[in-house]
Amino acid sequence: MKKIILILILLIAIVSSNYANIKVVASTTVIYDLVKEIGKDKVAVDFIARGDQDPHFVEVLPSYMLKLRNADIFFRIGMGLEMWSNQLIDGSRNSSLKVIDLSTDIDKKEVPNYKPDASYGDVHPFGNPHYWLDPENAKVMAKEIYETLASESHQDEAFFKKNLDEFNSRIDKKMQEWTNTMQKVKGKSVLFFHASWIYFADRFGIKTAGFVEPKPGIAPSPSHNAELVQIIKSKNIKTIVMENFYSDSAPNQLAQLTGVKVVKVATAVYGIKSVNSYIDMIDNIVNQIIQNS
């Protein structure tokens, strides 16, 4: 009898040591990818917003609450991007869930110094939350993820640290490549669809000529499009860059009127078939912009 118990205990120990011991849910697929990079097989991770979905507008589904119900940690972008996330946390009923906002150490841009008001568009009330499009910020996010995972599982700290260092050095290497490639468009003006590109544009020295959305989160309008035609002509703009989950009907109109090229890219991992990691994603964005400029 004692032997059986001993074997059982051993079995449980073996199974549980191989089993991923931290359960993580990421609000977006970019965070999901970074958690996988740092946590590898010590972490079981799932995500909520799909890569082909506008992260501002995710429906509060009970199935997402179930994901959070069993999680130890929930990572989110913060700055009001996931206005749907509190309802999911409430619905999860998980009172031991750690909610980690990855924007904490980010150098935030476009933080309003006026009282946020819906007349400015209502989806960026705490500043521009699209910071993950700057690869340097991916390193800041990765560090925050590393610190959280390490404090959750001290015995794996060295393992996570090693993964973090590896990830950072890969980003650094790619960063040189991306910067070199983007030299070709440096200083040029680009039109963007949604105000999600300031971090990317600043990093690679692109000028933002304007946005197809009149205000963040506000649908394109004919009068605004007419203004954009003037901007495209006067500034000799060659490219409109947009997320692939937005409707391209307004950008296509501009393309017909002015000959500008519409570049649809994924701004999340799994946003299109070939983008399966954060590095894939930036690769794809950089290549698409270069090919169409």
Place this chain on the structure above:
Amino acid sequence: MNKLLFALFLLVIVSGSIDAQSSINPDISLIGTFNTFTNFIKGTPEYGKLNFGDPEMELFVDGYLNPFARATANISYENNTFGVEELYGNIVRGLPFDMQIKAGKFLVGFGKLNTVHPHAWPFLERPLFHQVFFGEGGLNDVGVNFSFLIPTGDVFTNLDLGIFKGKSMIPQTDSNAIDHGINPIFVGRLSTFWSLDDYTNLEVGLSGSYGAYSKGNLILFSIIKNVDNIETFNYLYGGIDFKFKYAPDSYTVLTIQGEGILNHRTVPRVDFFGVDNTTASSKKISNSGFFIYADYKFQKQFSFGVKYDYTAGILGDLPTFYSLSNDDKNSTQGFETWFSYYPVEETSVVRLGLQHLIYDYDDGTSRPAETTIKLQFLFSLGPHKAHPF
């Protein structure tokens, strides 16, 4: 006085939100509704004319009390009076058995639609059976609800059990309806949610409600022989509901939703067998109601849909022991269609709706069908809210 209190309340909230721009402030949103309508009901003063309804308003104040609990107040302004539509606290996390407790006055979850505020419905008119079986404002009551997650693996299953004051269930206002009797009622709902794929979701629910809706001495209903007979009149509701949503991209949503109710209750009935031979007794009756609608939203800014309604009872009847939910003889059918335009996101919407009502009387009374056309303007001021399924 009502208005003065409300003005004070507003002042406190507004000054609070100006002084302290911290994120600890509750969220405040204001929904305004403005209706114009015309009907084609012969003999009414509105016939064929453009009528302006009084504006309606709902003010929501809600926020976290702490990470585990929320509180919500909803003040309404309708028919030129202010009212507390909802006022409740909700403990959402940290309770034993992963329970959630909601206490106060709120929209009760018999079916799914009743807990959704009318401004968030795709259509304009409250389902007919809700008006007949829950009253004109829907099932809105004071009480406590306990919500439990049922462990069904990857499928989300929720059980709500609530006990309420039962005011919504006592629609009788006629002189016969003595001693409404404040007896608690019970309401429960078991619901299951499936993600069929990344773009398609389905929720199915079963509801039940039981309680007394009135108490009284049968002598007061008519000339009765059986003097000592004080009765409690009970009802039992069973409900079934479903909601299906298909959203292939962020611009297009197809929603199909339906709910049905079965009602069993005891009602007082008077039988005449001649001048000196009248008896009053309680009888058991059964009746039912349901609605189903489809709404198609396209290009994010437009939607249109159709709804079919059936309910026992004649819509608009005065509430008595023989009418509405106590009516097992007559019925009302409704057809509704609508077209909505959301000019800027969901902060404003213009809706054009048509409702056609058909009345069916058991005794052969003929009453012409009634058509109403409504144009509604609705705006919503306040922070952007996420959309629950």
